[in-house]
Amino acid sequence: MSANGDISEAQLTATADDRFDQPNRRGRPGRLPPDHSAIITRRITALAVGLGIFMAVGKFWLWGQTGSVGVLASLVHSALDIFGAVASFIAVRFAARKPNPNYRFGFGKAESFSAVFQVCLIVVGAFHLLQEVIGHVGHSHPVTQSGPAIMILMIFIALTLWLIIAQSWAVRATGSIAVRGDRAHYIADLLANIFVIIGIALASYTSLKWADAVVGGLMAVWLLFTAVQIGRLAWGQLMDRELNPDERRAIERLAMADTQVRAVTELRTRAAGPHLHIQMRLDLDETLSLSDAHDIILGAERRIMAAFPAADILIHPHPAGCGHAHGNTRFHTGEMQPR
Numbered sequence: 001m002s003a004n005g006d007i008s009e010a011q012l013t014a015t016a017d018d019r020f021d022q023p024n025r026r027g028r029p030g031r032l033p034p035d036h037s038a039i040i041t042r043r044i045t046a047l048a049v050g051l052g053i054f055m056a057v058g059k060f061w062l063w064g065q066t067g068s069v070g071v072l073a074s075l076v077h078s079a080l081d082i083f084g085a086v087a088s089f090i091a092v093r094f095a096a097r098k099p100n101p102n103y104r105f106g107f108g109k110a111e112s113f114s115a116v117f118q119v120c121l122i123v124v125g126a127f128h129l130l131q132e133v134i135g136h137v138g139h140s141h142p143v144t145q146s147g148p149a150i151m152i153l154m155i156f157i158a159l160t161l162w163l164i165i166a167q168s169w170a171v172r173a174t175g176s177i178a179v180r181g182d183r184a185h186y187i188a189d190l191l192a193n194i195f196v197i198i199g200i201a202l203a204s205y206t207s208l209k210w211a212d213a214v215v216g217g218l219m220a221v222w223l224l225f226t227a228v229q230i231g232r233l234a235w236g237q238l239m240d241r242e243l244n245p246d247e248r249r250a251i252e253r254l255a256m257a258d259t260q261v262r263a264v265t266e267l268r269t270r271a272a273g274p275h276l277h278i279q280m281r282l283d284l285d286e287t288l289s290l291s292d293a294h295d296i297i298l299g300a301e302r303r304i305m306a307a308f309p310a311a312d313i314l315i316h317p318h319p320a321g322c323g324h325a326h327g328n329t330r331f332h333t334g335e336m337q338p339r
Helices: 009-018 034-066 068-096 108-137 146-174 177-205 210-240 246-254 292-306
Strands: 263-272 273-283 311-319 336-339
Touching: 009 210, 034 068, 034 146, 068 210, 108 146, 108 177, 108 210, 146 177, 177 210, 177 246, 177 311, 210 263, 246 263, 246 273, 246 292, 273 292, 292 336
Parallel strands: 273 311
Antiparallel strands: 263 273, 263 336
């Protein structure tokens, strides 16, 4: 520790690494420099688009061969995957653009709008499937070419699992909500293929001819559940929800690593795509010079940036013990982290 109470550069890096090498740091935005995050999200969304088109074409052919409602359900899901993947493909590129004078907070929320678009697609697809299922209830028919259909669907399952693993790595690295929404699509698609195989087998090799339609209905319900999950993620970012308590406490600890910081108050955080926006007030000794206060704040920014390279940080110095509150009191929460 230096003479003024601040931690050294080596200690700074160790503090950030030790704190954020925990499992709960994964899947959160702001952990990578924006350019690095953009490279990962661009590649994974391009892969998702390509694989989605390949599987949709394959399922369209398979549906024509089998006439299976379950295959139709999976086909609709794959079609939605393509639209969702294209939306993510565009959104992550737009979100990675640098801020400009008109949009000083950047374009990170483009990812959230992409997620909202995906939710709309999922809901439309779910109700379409329910309509198809209702039309087939009581008019079930045997599924043809069931053996080849099962083999092809198993290949699709393997490809989807491979993509989900790659997407999970990308989410852990970047915290991208657009990629997270894409992954939710493909997880549902993976389960859809499994259920379709079960439905085809039951409809072809047992007396349960209605099983294929039931699988289609279950998939419609699963699509609606997926829409709710993605919608909650998008809502949190669009409405500037705070980071989780563990991350907020970690930011406070990093800010207070200098013993001259008496307290952290009015901490506000929000995520926008790959970026984070952090603002806070640091209570300092009132006898400090403006230059010394600046050095303390600069040290706090460096510590936080070491853990959150994509963070935009705004810190306001404040004399310790002063009861005056700055800004509109409507937004004061009274939270503080005393020394």
